[in-house]
Amino acid sequence: MPRRFCGDWDGLDAAPAWFRKVLAWEANAEPTIRAIVYRERSIGSVTAWPEPMAAAARVWRRMRLAGGLTLGLAAATVLLSWLAVMRLVAPVGRIVRGLENLDTTGMRSPLPRFAAAEFDRIALACNGLADRLGRTEAERAGLMQRLVTVQEEERQALARDLHDAFGQCLAAAGARAAAIELAAPSDREDLREDARGIEAVVSTMRESLPGALARLELPDFAGIGLDDALRGLIATWRGQLRSSPALHLDVAGDLTDIPVNVSVSVYRIAQELLTNALRHGRPSRIFMRLDRAEVGRRTVTLTLDDDGGGNVPQTATHTGRGLVGIRARLAPLGGSLSLTGTGNGIRACASVPTIG
Numbered sequence: 001m002p003r004r005f006c007g008d009w010d011g012l013d014a015a016p017a018w019f020r021k022v023l024a025w026e027a028n029a030e031p032t033i034r035a036i037v038y039r040e041r042s043i044g045s046v047t048a049w050p051e052p053m054a055a056a057a058r059v060w061r062r063m064r065l066a067g068g069l070t071l072g073l074a075a076a077t078v079l080l081s082w083l084a085v086m087r088l089v090a091p092v093g094r095i096v097r098g099l100e101n102l103d104t105t106g107m108r109s110p111l112p113r114f115a116a117a118e119f120d121r122i123a124l125a126c127n128g129l130a131d132r133l134g135r136t137e138a139e140r141a142g143l144m145q146r147l148v149t150v151q152e153e154e155r156q157a158l159a160r161d162l163h164d165a166f167g168q169c170l171a172a173a174g175a176r177a178a179a180i181e182l183a184a185p186s187d188r189e190d191l192r193e194d195a196r197g198i199e200a201v202v203s204t205m206r207e208s209l210p211g212a213l214a215r216l217e218l219p220d221f222a223g224i225g226l227d228d229a230l231r232g233l234i235a236t237w238r239g240q241l242r243s244s245p246a247l248h249l250d251v252a253g254d255l256t257d258i259p260v261n262v263s264v265s266v267y268r269i270a271q272e273l274l275t276n277a278l279r280h281g282r283p284s285r286i287f288m289r290l291d292r293a294e295v296g297r298r299t300v301t302l303t304l305d306d307d308g309g310g311n312v313p314q315t316a317t318h319t320g321r322g323l324v325g326i327r328a329r330l331a332p333l334g335g336s337l338s339l340t341g342t343g344n345g346i347r348a349c350a351s352v353p354t355i356g
Contacts, residue, residue, distance in 0.1 A: 014053055015060035021135065023056055083296035091119040098126050102133060145261075145351045152218070152264065159216035161210060170209070174202040221263040228250045229267055230290060237274060245306070253292030258300060264351050265329040266290070266302055269350050273304045276322050276348075280315070281308025283345060291356070300352045307345040315339055315346060326350065 036044040091114045098111045110130065111123040177209045181195035219229035236289045241247075260267075270288065277286055283306035314324075326337055335352035 013179060020052060020056045020061055023052070025307075041130055082303075083349050088116075091123070094121065095126060097296065098130070100124075102130055117258055135298060141332040144328050148163040148265070148332070151309050155216045156218070157174065159213050162213055162216070166207075167209065170206055171204050174199055174206075177202065184324045191236065198255055201273075217275060218264060218267065221260055221267075225255060226258055226266060227255050227290065229263070230288070231337050232275070233267070233270060234288070241278075245278075246285045248285065248287045249329035250287070252290070253300075255292055255300075257292070258292070258354055262354050265333060266300060266350070266352060269305070270302055272326055273348050273350075277306040277308060277346075279303065281310050281345070283308030298355060300354055302350045302352075303344060304348045305342060307342075308342075310346045312339050312341045312346060 031047050031049045033045055033047045035042050049333045075286060094111060108129045114123055177195045177198035181192045181199070184191040184195065184328075214268055217230060221229060224232075230249060230251070234247050238247055274286065274288075277283055285307055287305045289301075289303045291301045291303070292302065321335070329335075330350060330352065333352050335350060338349045340347045
């Protein structure tokens, strides 16, 4: 009996319409007839009709499988290529990080050896450069420390000379001027006036001599400590200023075992910061704080706030000797100096690590 069915397709997973249009099979959908011969006698026929949707669905499934495999192979190729390239250029990243760390202080880890000869030579050159830079920094720190030591020695020698020889000279000059005034004839009022002028100049120099000696001489840090030395410095400035600005000092932390060289540097930095605040601005108050942190690296921090205005970038790039001298003192000690604006003034913060 005649029967009609479609084999190997259940009507699902049909190909999209645009794909069937690309194949363009529907235009040639003509049946194919074949006779069924049994014992040399035709007993029927088989007619096959091409089904464009079923054919398109089969091709579509095969193309999806081939496309998936192609995409998978492409993704695998890209991934393997990326891994190969990353493995090849990985030394470049380590070398770049090593070069970026050359300007940081402290211990620098050397670059490892690499399999590629070119990268290995670059790594060896970078390690050599880091070693030379480390030695240069150590020599520079030693020279800066020696410079600070020589400067302090010269200041102490100058203070002794001012106190001994210069003080005696001022006393002798004042006595000679007084003698000239007394011995001058009664008709030489001009001579007595000149003698009184010399006495006034000598008196002014005598009054300024203690202040100069106080700026040159150092306190006995072993006897009074850094905190009392700074209190004495503030008291001296208060006596000189007498009115504004108001000076305040706050001390926090344990300062008993600070090395003498750190105490000297912090004291000199405090002197310089006070002088800069008074010289380059008109503050109504100056607040100084000395603090020693007890966590991590024990660090002495000296902070000075003033409300005298000022421009931080201009102050930071100033070529005067004040900030240059402060940085020269901090460099061999591993310290740092920062300047920030507070809206109405400048905050200077000097930090020095100590051995606790």
